[in-house]
Amino acid sequence: MKRIAIIAHDGRKAEMVGFLKDNGEIFSHVKLVATGTTGQYAQRAGLEVELKLSGPLGGDAQIAAMVAEHALDAVIFFRDPLGKHPHEPDVQMLMRLCDLHNIPLATNPATAGYLLKGMFE
16 A cells, blocks of 8 residues: 655645545555644545644654655645744755655645656556
């Protein structure tokens, strides 16, 4: 079973839930891992999710560690490119590790949709 991490900055959490619902059939066959608050939103939408810490409290770093250990097949991270985030160094580390370990990373719904098509169609 594929393992996908989902993360969304606060201003994009509703968009992430919509994306998860729109692709519910695919996500019903995936093991989801999420940062704390994003995962709680996904759980309220009816999905089963393994929760990590909230992003600012270390959740982004936990997901990055999973990337480094090749424990994930992909990361979907709906970032807010206009906001300031105190945990930006963790976000940059996560993105760098995805590149370093060749783990697909989608940062918006369009790219995430193509990522899912490539993985499951």
